[in-house]
Amino acid sequence: MSADAVRFSEERLAEIDALVKRYPGPQSALMPVLYMAQEDFGYISMEAQKMVAQVLGLRLMQVREVVTFYTMFREQPCGKYLLEVCTNAGCMLNGAYELADHMCNSLGIKMGETTRDGMFTIAEVECAGACGGAPVVQVNNIYHEKATPELMDALITQVRADGGAA
Amino acid sequence: MTSLFINDQEVDVAPGTSILEACRENGAEVPYFCYHPELSVAANCRMCLVEVEGWAKPAASCCTPVSEGMKVKTQTESLAKDREMVMEYLLIHHPLDCPVCDQGGSCKLQDYAVEHGASKGRYAEHKRASVNYELGPFVNTCMTRCIHCTRCVRFADEVAGTGDIGILNRSDHMNIAGIVEEALESELSGNLPDICPVGALLDKPSHDVSRPWEMSHHKSTCTQCPNGCDISIESRGDEVMRIRPIEHSPEPWICDRGRYVYDAFRSDNRILKPTMRRDGGGLVEASWDEAFEQVITLLKDKRVGILFSPDWSIEGQMAIRLMRDALFPDAKVAYGLHRRDMRTFAFEEGFSMTTAQIEAADQVVVLGSDLRQRLPLLMQRLRKRGRAGKPVSRIGAMNYRTNMDINNDALVRPRDWPAVIARAMEQVREVGKTAAGFDSWMAAVSDRHEAGKVLADALMADSCALLVGEEIRAHEDAAALIHGLDLLMRACGHAESDNDGRNLIPEGMNRQVLSATHGDVRASAGDIFAAASAGDLDALIVIGSDPVGDGVFPSAAKAALAKVPLIQIGSISGEMAEYASVQLPAAAYSEVEGTFVNMEGRIRIASNPIKSLGQERPLWKVMMRMIQVMGAEVPVVNLDELRAAVVERLPELAGAWAGGATDTVLIKPRRNRDVSIAPAARSDSFELDVVSRYSMYREGMWARASKLLTEAGRIHALDDVLVHPETLAAKGLSVGEHKVRTFLGENTYHIGVREDVSPGVLFVGKRGVAGDLSDVSGASIEGGAA
Amino acid sequence: MISSDPKQVKQICFDNIDVPGMHTLSVARKNGAYAFLPTVLKDFDSGKIIDEVKTSGLRGRGGAGFPTGLKWSFVPRNTGKPTYLLCNADEGEPGTFKDRDIMRFDPHLLIEGMIMAGFALDVQDAYIYIRGEFLHETNVMNAAIAEAYEANLLGDNILGSGYSMDLTVHRGAGAYICGEETALIESLEGKAGRPRFKPPFPAVEGFYGCPTVVNNVETLATVPAILEFGGQWHASIGVPNNAGCKVFSVSGHVNKPGNYEVPLGTSLKTLIEDYCGGLQHGTVPKVIIPGGSSTPWLTAEHYETPLTYDDLMKAGSFLGSGAIIVMDETADLVALTHRLAHFYAHESCGQCTPCREGTGWLERIMKRVEKGQGNAEDVTVLGEAATHMAGRTICALAEGAAAPVLSLLKYFPEDVQARLAEKS
Numbered sequence A: 001m002s003a004d005a006v007r008f009s010e011e012r013l014a015e016i017d018a019l020v021k022r023y024p025g026p027q028s029a030l031m032p033v034l035y036m037a038q039e040d041f042g043y044i045s046m047e048a049q050k051m052v053a054q055v056l057g058l059r060l061m062q063v064r065e066v067v068t069f070y071t072m073f074r075e076q077p078c079g080k081y082l083l084e085v086c087t088n089a090g091c092m093l094n095g096a097y098e099l100a101d102h103m104c105n106s107l108g109i110k111m112g113e114t115t116r117d118g119m120f121t122i123a124e125v126e127c128a129g130a131c132g133g134a135p136v137v138q139v140n141n142i143y144h145e146k147a148t149p150e151l152m153d154a155l156i157t158q159v160r161a162d163g164g165a166a
Numbered sequence B: 001m002t003s004l005f006i007n008d009q010e011v012d013v014a015p016g017t018s019i020l021e022a023c024r025e026n027g028a029e030v031p032y033f034c035y036h037p038e039l040s041v042a043a044n045c046r047m048c049l050v051e052v053e054g055w056a057k058p059a060a061s062c063c064t065p066v067s068e069g070m071k072v073k074t075q076t077e078s079l080a081k082d083r084e085m086v087m088e089y090l091l092i093h094h095p096l097d098c099p100v101c102d103q104g105g106s107c108k109l110q111d112y113a114v115e116h117g118a119s120k121g122r123y124a125e126h127k128r129a130s131v132n133y134e135l136g137p138f139v140n141t142c143m144t145r146c147i148h149c150t151r152c153v154r155f156a157d158e159v160a161g162t163g164d165i166g167i168l169n170r171s172d173h174m175n176i177a178g179i180v181e182e183a184l185e186s187e188l189s190g191n192l193p194d195i196c197p198v199g200a201l202l203d204k205p206s207h208d209v210s211r212p213w214e215m216s217h218h219k220s221t222c223t224q225c226p227n228g229c230d231i232s233i234e235s236r237g238d239e240v241m242r243i244r245p246i247e248h249s250p251e252p253w254i255c256d257r258g259r260y261v262y263d264a265f266r267s268d269n270r271i272l273k274p275t276m277r278r279d280g281g282g283l284v285e286a287s288w289d290e291a292f293e294q295v296i297t298l299l300k301d302k303r304v305g306i307l308f309s310p311d312w313s314i315e316g317q318m319a320i321r322l323m324r325d326a327l328f329p330d331a332k333v334a335y336g337l338h339r340r341d342m343r344t345f346a347f348e349e350g351f352s353m354t355t356a357q358i359e360a361a362d363q364v365v366v367l368g369s370d371l372r373q374r375l376p377l378l379m380q381r382l383r384k385r386g387r388a389g390k391p392v393s394r395i396g397a398m399n400y401r402t403n404m405d406i407n408n409d410a411l412v413r414p415r416d417w418p419a420v421i422a423r424a425m426e427q428v429r430e431v432g433k434t435a436a437g438f439d440s441w442m443a444a445v446s447d448r449h450e451a452g453k454v455l456a457d458a459l460m461a462d463s464c465a466l467l468v469g470e471e472i473r474a475h476e477d478a479a480a481l482i483h484g485l486d487l488l489m490r491a492c493g494h495a496e497s498d499n500d501g502r503n504l505i506p507e508g509m510n511r512q513v514l515s516a517t518h519g520d521v522r523a524s525a526g527d528i529f530a531a532a533s534a535g536d537l538d539a540l541i542v543i544g545s546d547p548v549g550d551g552v553f554p555s556a557a558k559a560a561l562a563k564v565p566l567i568q569i570g571s572i573s574g575e576m577a578e579y580a581s582v583q584l585p586a587a588a589y590s591e592v593e594g595t596f597v598n599m600e601g602r603i604r605i606a607s608n609p610i611k612s613l614g615q616e617r618p619l620w621k622v623m624m625r626m627i628q629v630m631g632a633e634v635p636v637v638n639l640d641e642l643r644a645a646v647v648e649r650l651p652e653l654a655g656a657w658a659g660g661a662t663d664t665v666l667i668k669p670r671r672n673r674d675v676s677i678a679p680a681a682r683s684d685s686f687e688l689d690v691v692s693r694y695s696m697y698r699e700g701m702w703a704r705a706s707k708l709l710t711e712a713g714r715i716h717a718l719d720d721v722l723v724h725p726e727t728l729a730a731k732g733l734s735v736g737e738h739k740v741r742t743f744l745g746e747n748t749y750h751i752g753v754r755e756d757v758s759p760g761v762l763f764v765g766k767r768g769v770a771g772d773l774s775d776v777s778g779a780s781i782e783g784g785a786a
Numbered sequence C: 001m002i003s004s005d006p007k008q009v010k011q012i013c014f015d016n017i018d019v020p021g022m023h024t025l026s027v028a029r030k031n032g033a034y035a036f037l038p039t040v041l042k043d044f045d046s047g048k049i050i051d052e053v054k055t056s057g058l059r060g061r062g063g064a065g066f067p068t069g070l071k072w073s074f075v076p077r078n079t080g081k082p083t084y085l086l087c088n089a090d091e092g093e094p095g096t097f098k099d100r101d102i103m104r105f106d107p108h109l110l111i112e113g114m115i116m117a118g119f120a121l122d123v124q125d126a127y128i129y130i131r132g133e134f135l136h137e138t139n140v141m142n143a144a145i146a147e148a149y150e151a152n153l154l155g156d157n158i159l160g161s162g163y164s165m166d167l168t169v170h171r172g173a174g175a176y177i178c179g180e181e182t183a184l185i186e187s188l189e190g191k192a193g194r195p196r197f198k199p200p201f202p203a204v205e206g207f208y209g210c211p212t213v214v215n216n217v218e219t220l221a222t223v224p225a226i227l228e229f230g231g232q233w234h235a236s237i238g239v240p241n242n243a244g245c246k247v248f249s250v251s252g253h254v255n256k257p258g259n260y261e262v263p264l265g266t267s268l269k270t271l272i273e274d275y276c277g278g279l280q281h282g283t284v285p286k287v288i289i290p291g292g293s294s295t296p297w298l299t300a301e302h303y304e305t306p307l308t309y310d311d312l313m314k315a316g317s318f319l320g321s322g323a324i325i326v327m328d329e330t331a332d333l334v335a336l337t338h339r340l341a342h343f344y345a346h347e348s349c350g351q352c353t354p355c356r357e358g359t360g361w362l363e364r365i366m367k368r369v370e371k372g373q374g375n376a377e378d379v380t381v382l383g384e385a386a387t388h389m390a391g392r393t394i395c396a397l398a399e400g401a402a403a404p405v406l407s408l409l410k411y412f413p414e415d416v417q418a419r420l421a422e423k424s
């Protein structure tokens, strides 16, 4: 992504202005603004971090500290579909590792990797807070509870058939 | 007071003290890494655990306040095990490279490992890798050694105010990193290696050059700015290897100028032997006798002007006076390169407050000073007060970057100062605060400037510290402005002996003493150069000063030096070498025993047993020898007699030399109550006011002789000449080369723009380098290249 | 369960959880939401509300079980600074998933609880700090808040009472530690979520240095019922010192995992057998983690323990967040301990030496042991490294990280030995 592509739109900037007013200090708006950057640009590049720092009047280091602390902020691009398999206790006890292995096989990649077509990234995550529906897989943050190999395969096939639309 | 028991001993401490501090105050040893008395508490290392009776778990003593009757134990078996485990956790990823680490021998981790650690670590997994990062010319990083105490992060945030060091990632991937362009954006960066308890941040210039145990330490005084910090000069043999701050002195830090100037001590630019010109050729080595022969020829029965630097010790300066009185009783003497207005100031250079009092005052107003460059440690104290929620206001020609939030800010041109002060007078008079002289002062000023409100508002506080800077001190109408400020301070009750907020930032050290020892024979350097150029003088004696490279008279100096011979006496050759007929070496401040008085009037007696590198002698001995060879009677033969001559003029110093306390003996700057000078209307027609910036990295002979500071100066330099964007736009010009007219003629400069500069000001980023522009206070941009 | 109650309240937080469309204001109102709010705003004052909550015996449902009324009474008044109310919806403790249901099914209950708490504490700005993964729940909450603003239940001059409060949802971004209240505050200030040491406590110096109350979703969602039916009523449910109902999130090897709200004092066995349909294999659990993965394990011998703060503590554990992870005989405890060690090593904020280095150390040793590459000394090292993390750090994460390892070594040394034996 070229440096000048990393700019918030006017609407975004207006949104940010309104957002900042909801907090006692502008730094509080940093996390929401980083989400916006991630949504708009796919990931949060160094250029984007510099821009966010400038928009909020923060130092680059203040932004870097936050981006690197939280796992949901990505400094690298990932697949169009991010499959996050919870393997923590509740899910582990209900077959999460077997499910994860199965999904890796179906996708032909290892945990943490992205398919060559850039469609899927698979990652192992910590407790999703839905252990009652273990095992849990999040697809772009949408929860799929009581996930089974069959359901996941169906989802993967569906996405591939649609060519990634939707 | 809160009383508690530390290891069964009852002690009293101030309420709110932490257990750790209570232990430190009472001699109970508690190990720690992350705690630092000058930084906020982080409580992350967990080494400082102690036991409190009745508490289920050990407590981190650094972040636990004392409470009445609390029973603390610092040495128990279970604590010993806890400390052993903390050491084991810390050493998991720490390399075992003490033998090649610069910190080896002065490392907390190494010391505690011996004292508290187990003989063998049990960690058998792989060690974490870390990346180093670039922090510029003064600091090296070796991050595998980092123990994540975050002292450096807190230093960058709180003391330096730059925030360019931070904590990335989390868990055991957490790492400390810096984001810098070329270097840390701090003039205090050299303190980082000192606060790092291990060998992760190291002093780059002395890296791999020496080991702590090879060094001898000499307590001395830094003369690089009027703050006069206590320093420890560390040498190996007679070679100065480093300069560091001294614990428990008024400032726990020193600035990069004071620290890294040491490489000038052994630079090629030192004058280590007498030199002279033979048959009009270049300077060549000579014996003392030959050189003095030459001095006699050039000076005997001649009319001379004398110029010296404030860096010399009081003893050296007194010796200059004695030399003048013995050999040239009519000579005028200059000891500054900034002052244009020689009329008496209502308050003379020096501080009536201590820096601690300034930190605590209700209001502080900085008038016309780039404090971060000029007095970096005082700036640091203002940052500290800012963190405590106390306001700082500023008025000046430039929004000098301060790395702190300034509460009230106004940009003014130097010609606006009378209008600013008059506006403030009007405002305070409205609430009934006035002083005799107000009316006539105000009447002399036709307009009013809004920036006066910033000043007047601050003056309403119970205590208000004015920090009056160079923009006023070097102003052509300085005496009138200072009189105006004096009236304001009187009117508002800030000129009482117990509430005196008048602080005139001096050009260098020892100013209060110089008023007493040389005030009666003083002239401006500009007047001396003018006299030489006009043929009224036959020769110049310049002692440790460089009027071509520094100050506001470089063009005048060059003209004068082209006309009359120069006798140069000093430690550094500098630009003066080009003009000198004779050079006599005088010892550097690392090599002499001498006394110094800083801007607060604190007295410091430095003893410097470092031997001379060449034939240089203490300045006072050079002066006495000169008196002797010129055939006059030698007035003093030892330091005691010399000091007695000072005491005659300044009795306050007697006690200090008699072995009395030095920290409490404060010499106040002079007050001249009867001054009454109304501001004059500006007479020239130049549209812009010229203001030049003091740079801590390049001002002064020592700094320029230091390669380290020169490199830092390059990194931190501003453009040569700057104006506010509107100033150029109003003339239909854009950034680029433009003709500038001054009373010295026309010249072409590259003119840049910056919002920080007051409209109507031509800002000279690099004084000296900018040649003619340093001499002038008014200029006009003509447009178009010459 | 509380059907004997004259007011016909079956459950407290979950009373209307199954009502279709409950997340919309109209349905919520039909089911009694905000009905009592005007009375509170008109007839109650701060003192009365705090007294009722004190009387109710409500203890924080986020983990520590601190009495809520007492916490509120610590907030200094008239400091000249604003007071903030922060709802802790970070729900990161492995095994916990109750707050999610309240927010996605009955968001107005939480909003109403926050208005009442805010009114009691004179709060102008309140925030819900919700974990980043709960995107759907964030959207539901935001929609509900928008409806509440529309109906003048939030914003200026709520229902003409003269009281005004703004409510903002703030998303976390994947950091368990931000559930710790001071880390939550740091995070909400736009920084990395690293806990602060105490004192000062948030009630005195919290969000932006101002008095701040942090309460769990379930805690706040309990407030409307307490004010409507009275503190005494709430105190009469459960057992003394452990009043009211609690939502237990049951997961692991049970047939019907899920959230069950029951009165405190119900036994573990009752909950697992009567509500959760019993175990997947066998009849008696091998391990029960009663309060989230950070709490020490219980075993078969504790099966009948009543679910109260006090009884679980007596049994050597904690009620914590009420997240019960049940394991039957098929569980590989070494692998599970390794997995939890990995979790804590991943989630440590990294500031305290014992936690930063200890969690990674435990993880690496457990990994070796799980793979059959351990050795006899590992047992000693695991024990010492875990013991000296617990209680020696800024926050309780380190203690939580130590708990599984210490529990494993305490109750199932033979499982560890078996792995060590695999090596040879």
Ligand SMILES: Cc1cc2nc3c(=O)[nH]c(=O)nc-3n(C[C@H](O)[C@H](O)[C@H](O)COP(=O)(O)O)c2cc1C
Pocket: C059, C060, C061, C062, C063, C064, C065, C066, C068, C088, C089, C090, C091, C092, C093, C176, C177, C178, C179, C180, C181, C182, C214, C215, C216, C217, C219, C220, C395, C396, C397, C400
């Ligand atoms: C490591 C750690 C994680 C925590 N996570 C949560 C959490 O996800 N949700 C929560 O409500 N409380 C959590 N807590 C407890 C909070 O610090 C705090 O006690 C609670 O939010 C107070 O609310 P309550 O009094 O209503 O329970 C956690 C504590 C620790 C030490």
Ligand code: SF4
Pocket: C177, C194, C195, C347, C348, C349, C350, C351, C352, C353, C355, C356, C393, C394, C395, C396, C397, C398
């Ligand atoms: S115990 Fe761990 S998570 Fe808690 S503050 Fe310390 S390092 Fe961070």
Ligand code: FES
Pocket: B031, B032, B033, B034, B035, B042, B043, B044, B045, B046, B047, B048, B049, B060, B061, B062, B063
């Ligand atoms: S000195 Fe107390 S935790 Fe580091």
